[in-house]
Amino acid sequence: MKTLLHLPPHVAWANGALSRAPLIRKTTHLGDLAGVFADTDAWQRCDPSQPVYSVEMFDSPSGDGELYTGVTHLNPGCVGDEYFMTRGHFHARREQGEVYFGLQGEGLLLLQNEQGKVRLEQVHPGSVHIIAGFTAHRLINTDSQILSALAVWPSVAGHDYASLAGGFAKRVTVQNLKLMAKEVQNG
Numbered sequence: 001m002k003t004l005l006h007l008p009p010h011v012a013w014a015n016g017a018l019s020r021a022p023l024i025r026k027t028t029h030l031g032d033l034a035g036v037f038a039d040t041d042a043w044q045r046c047d048p049s050q051p052v053y054s055v056e057m058f059d060s061p062s063g064d065g066e067l068y069t070g071v072t073h074l075n076p077g078c079v080g081d082e083y084f085m086t087r088g089h090f091h092a093r094r095e096q097g098e099v100y101f102g103l104q105g106e107g108l109l110l111l112q113n114e115q116g117k118v119r120l121e122q123v124h125p126g127s128v129h130i131i132a133g134f135t136a137h138r139l140i141n142t143d144s145q146i147l148s149a150l151a152v153w154p155s156v157a158g159h160d161y162a163s164l165a166g167g168f169a170k171r172v173t174v175q176n177l178k179l180m181a182k183e184v185q186n187g
Contacts, residue, residue, distance in 0.1 A: 016148035039080030088138025089160035092158025105147035
């Protein structure tokens with residue numbers, strides 16, 4: 001009996017390009033992000049067709065025990081003084097966790113529990129982020145190049161955007177990022 005050699009799906013670690021399997025792709029534009037940025041006037045002055053981020057993921061089976069794998073490519077830019085970011089979400093099944101791997105660019109992962117306590121983690125090539133269940137998460141691009149992160153999550157997790165309709169408890173702007181950097185330098 002012959003053993004068949006199967007070539008699994010592939011990710012190019014340098015830029016997050018997925019290959020060797022059917023893909024699902026979605027692009028989110030500024031016009032899709034009503035209420036996400038604090039400066040509504042600045043958001044309304046932006047081109048609504050400008051892409052903010054795209055996600056490509058392997059077209060995998062869904063159901064209990066299955067995992068999704070995808071890459072988010074977050075463009076550089078700002079709306080007012082606030083960096084481009086993903087919409088951010090809790091999982092619909094709150095107990096489900098997720099793992100992010102930084103691939104290219106520099107940015108932050110904003111994490112918030114259900115009580116509103118937040119923390120930030122630096123995202124960069126090689127960084128690994130374990131996102132526990134019951135934790136909302138959002139990527140923020142603080143760099144001048146694309147920020148790409150690979151994610152693996154249970155296919156049953158789902159997305160709950162409505163719980164964050166009022167936004168996250170913390171916003172990252174050009175100004176407060178400079179202040180945070182000074183705090184880190186001063187220990």
